[in-house]
Amino acid sequence: MRGTRAVSALRWIAVVAVFAVGGTATAYGITRLDRENVPGLAAPTERLWEYPRLSGAPLPADSPAPFADEDDPGAHHADLRALVLPAPEGAVEDRALRGTGGWLATDDFLAEYAEPDRAALRQTLVDTGLRHVAARGWTTEDGTHTRVYLLRFGTAAVADDLFHQHLARQGAPGHRVRGAERAVHDEDLPDASGIAEIRRSVYDETRPYGAEHVRQAYLSAGDVLAVVLQSREGATVDTVPFVQTLALQSQLLA
Secondary structure (H helix, E strand, O other): OOOOOOOOOOOOOOEEEEEEEOOEEEEEEEOOOOOOOOOOOOOOOOOOOOOOOEOOOOOOOOOOOOOOOOOOOOOOOOOHHHHOOOOOOOOEEOHHHHOEOOEOOHHHHHOOEOOOHHHHHHHHHHHOOOOEEEEEEEEOOOOEEEEEEEEEOOOHHHHHHHHHHHHOOOOOOOOOEOOEOOEEEOOOOOOOOOOOOOEEEEEEEOOOOOOEEEEEEEEEEOOEEEEEEEEEEOOOOOHHHHHHHHHHHHHHHO
16 A cells, blocks of 8 residues: 655645536535545646536436436436546547447457456456447647546446456456556545445556556446546646546536
8 A cells, every 4th residue: 555645735626517407507526625634636736627518418208317216226318428528628539439429349448458458358348248338538738648438238236246346456457458557556546526326446557657657447337337547658647637537527427
């Protein structure tokens, strides 16, 4: 376990997702974090990314929110493609990750993983009945490359088992991401989402880094698993936008 990171003089940070609901603005997320109680948020030189106004994905008629469905708890009835976090303002989007009609081929997602882990994960996804993959990616001005993948399964139980048994293992991720063959569980990274129904596990590449520094996170949200990767060549991936990205994606899945 790594030592507690230094806490800077910055006392609070705004991480707010604003959703338009019925013509009114409802704020979600964390509006204030006391730095003395949240170790791990980096120096005040790290800036939040500016995202476009976020709105909850429309639901089919008479369909409940994912964690309000008593008959099928955790089921997302909204279009999976509408649940992916959009690129922040000023970022260059990776249009290839939109796939065909908004659906990404499974092999394009699996390309993030090193062999032989890629082949093993491919078989696991077949065995667990992966239904769809929706994704988005972008690169910000500082060179940080973000990829967000949403994987939908038949039931929340299947997704939860995949999360715990194959992807988000204790200590290290279940499969190695390309460029970050050595990664450990990041116990110090704060959770700014405040959503009890969404489980998460985050990992950081161990030093010495390769050509780029890679951070990765897995979110279990009912019948959907989110995989979030951020990498930066020749520099460290900043903590603040990584935490922000996880918080906002969690809000969209809640």
